[in-house]
Amino acid sequence: IPDIQSILKQLGIASLNPSYSTGSKWSPATDGKQIDSMSPVDGKKIASVYTASEQEYNHVITTAQSAFKHWSKVPAPKRGEIVRQFGDALRKNKEALGTLVSYEMGKSLQEGFGEVQEMIDICDFAVGLSRQLYGLTMHSERPSHRMYEQWHPLGVVGIISAFNFPVAVWSWNAALAWVCGNVCVWKPSEKTPLTAIACQHIIQEVFEANDIHEGVSCLVTGDRHIGELMSNDKRVDLVSATGSTRMGKAVAAAVAGRLGKSLLELGGNNAIIISKDADLDMSLIGAVFGAVGTAGQRCTTTRRLIIHESVYENFKAKLVKAYGQLRIGNPLDQHNHVGPLIDTDAVNAYLSSIEKCKAEGGKFVVEGGVLSGDAYSSGCYVKPCIAEVENHYEIVQHETFAPILYLIKYKELDEAIALQNGVPQGLSSAIMTLNLREAEQFLSAQGSDCGIANVNIGTSGAEIGGAFGGEKETGGGRESGSDAWRNYMRRQTNTINYSTTLPLAQGIKFDL
Numbered sequence: 338i339p340d341i342q343s344i345l346k347q348l349g350i351a352s353l354n355p356s357y358s359t360g361s362k363w364s365p366a367t368d369g370k371q372i373d374s375m376s377p378v379d380g381k382k383i384a385s386v387y388t389a390s391e392q393e394y395n396h397v398i399t400t401a402q403s404a405f406k407h408w409s410k411v412p413a414p415k416r417g418e419i420v421r422q423f424g425d426a427l428r429k430n431k432e433a434l435g436t437l438v439s440y441e442m443g444k445s446l447q448e449g450f451g452e453v454q455e456m457i458d459i460c461d462f463a464v465g466l467s468r469q470l471y472g473l474t475m476h477s478e479r480p481s482h483r484m485y486e487q488w489h490p491l492g493v494v495g496i497i498s499a500f501n502f503p504v505a506v507w508s509w510n511a512a513l514a515w516v517c518g519n520v521c522v523w524k525p526s527e528k529t530p531l532t533a534i535a536c537q538h539i540i541q542e543v544f545e546a547n548d549i550h551e552g553v554s555c556l557v558t559g560d561r562h563i564g565e566l567m568s569n570d571k572r573v574d575l576v577s578a579t580g581s582t583r584m585g586k587a588v589a590a591a592v593a594g595r596l597g598k599s600l601l602e603l604g605g606n607n608a609i610i611i612s613k614d615a616d617l618d619m620s621l622i623g624a625v626f627g628a629v630g631t632a633g634q635r636c637t638t639t640r641r642l643i644i645h646e647s648v649y650e651n652f653k654a655k656l657v658k659a660y661g662q663l664r665i666g667n668p669l670d671q672h673n674h675v676g677p678l679i680d681t682d683a684v685n686a687y688l689s690s691i692e693k694c695k696a697e698g699g700k701f702v703v704e705g706g707v708l709s710g711d712a713y714s715s716g717c718y719v720k721p722c723i724a725e726v727e728n729h730y731e732i733v734q735h736e737t738f739a740p741i742l743y744l745i746k747y748k749e750l751d752e753a754i755a756l757q758n759g760v761p762q763g764l765s766s767a768i769m770t771l772n773l774r775e776a777e778q779f780l781s782a783q784g785s786d787c788g789i790a791n792v793n794i795g796t797s798g799a800e801i802g803g804a805f806g807g808e809k810e811t812g813g814g815r816e817s818g819s820d821a822w823r824n825y826m827r828r829q830t831n832t833i834n835y836s837t838t839l840p841l842a843q844g845i846k847f848d849l
């Protein structure tokens with residue numbers, strides 16, 4: 338366990354216990370409800386922050402609205418330059434922030450550093466993007482007329498984030514939203530408030546050094562109540578929410594009720610099809626990393642393996658052997674493969690899913706269970722497990738955020754694709770095959786119905802260059818690369834008449 342107090346000092350946040358920040362200004366001592374940040378690594382309290390009151394929330398939003406008037410006037414490439422400096426500041430703080438991510442959330446140190454690297458990558462992407470916010474030009478049907486489209490910023494972007502990617506998801510949204518000219522108000526997960534405070538502190542130093550108006554980056558700590566205020570608030574022009582499908586349905590309904598814009602990144606139920614023509618050694622690495630990495634707490638975690646009957650027993654034996662070699666323990670110790678779940682509620686959800694699976698007929702080939710003893714004193718360490726199931730089981734249709742892997746057998750590829758698609762969620766999917774016909778069928782319109790479909794790569798571990806997100810109950814949103822930036826802007830079509838007459842469209846005559 339690292340000296341976490343010295344890491345908090347290094348990050349400049351050791352003495353902070355705020356409820357909000359509008360940039361350089363942190364909230365004064367407050368009598369709001371206290372949120373204790375507990376590490377799932379050793380069960381110890383790291384620090385406390387406070388829940389913002391409604392009044393404090395309102396103060397943040399009005400500060401952000403006023404900042405928008407200034408920030409939206411800064412030329413996009415200049416906004417990109419600020420984001421470039423943010424990326425550099427993250428490079429300097431990578432080790433400290435990555436360590437805090439690992440300790441507060443419980444993911445491995447490698448993954449903590451990887452998450453900060455993802456933030457750096459999206460900053461680099463956003464810097465280039467700041468000179469490429471392209472609109473199309475069109476030919477007008479009228480003489481001496483010009484038509485084109487422009488993309489303008491939206492205003493205040495509210496970001497609601499989940500515990501499992503406590504910092505990267507914010508940066509995916511914020512870096513793009515900023516270069517597009519928006520201001521951001523972040524409501525992080527109540528389970529990981531400290532990493533959010535550290536990020537806000539890092540960006541605040543960059544903004545201060547560049548004399549950027551107060552309110553371009555704001556943070557409001559608190560529980561779902563703050564998220565509800567945001568979803569119902571007309572002043573929040575876009576609500577970008579990452580989390581469970583349950584949360585997404587509530588946010589979507591509230592935002593739609595005021596005809597606002599939402600961007601939803603919700604739960605997955607991701608499968609890998611292991612074909613008879615798969616490279617089984619490669620498939621094994623993809624499947625095991627996908628299923629147990631981050632202790633099964635990635636939205637892209639591999640939850641189902643759909644395996645061809647001819648390789649099923651062989652692959653099952655390989656999996657059982659590999660699971661026997663997994664080292665579970667302190668995620669900051671780089672020898673361990675699997676760290677803890679986020680809290681004991683998550684442990685209970687894991688145990689109850691195992692019970693439900695057994696009750697429906699699931700047969701466990703690797704048994705689960707909670708680990709006890711000094712090394713597991715937080716009570717959050719569980720054994721990754723594997724069950725043979727049928728796809729239609731209610732529990733298999735549901736995303737349990739824990740390392741439970743389901744095995745399903747198939748005969749024909751059509752059947753495997755139907756099984757892969759036969760869940761309510763549509764985030765990530767993969768096929769392991771060396772057969773070109775199978776790969777292309779899987780990627781075709783008749784293939785995977787997910788936002789992400791991979792060949793000979795598992796379901797987890799996306800790069801920032803592509804648009805990230807999924808269909809159906811995953812919410813339909815796309816973030817990060819490709820043209821996801823358009824979500825943070827409004828399109829305006831402009832027609833300019835430089836003739837001396839006023840011809841109407843469609844040849845309509847209107848003479849006075």
Ligand code: NAD
Nearest residue numbers: 499500525526560561564565580581584587602603604636
């Ligand atoms: P969660 O839904 O419990 O909470 C996520 C955030 O939403 C938190 O900040 C929470 O305070 C807030 N919230 C909860 N209810 C709300 C409501 N009614 N209105 C407004 N805000 C509300 O999710 P979690 O347990 O933190 O995260 C795990 C979930 O997130 C999993 O389902 C995972 O698949 C999903 N996730 C999806 C993606 C993606 O990109 N698709 C990425 C990461 C996580």
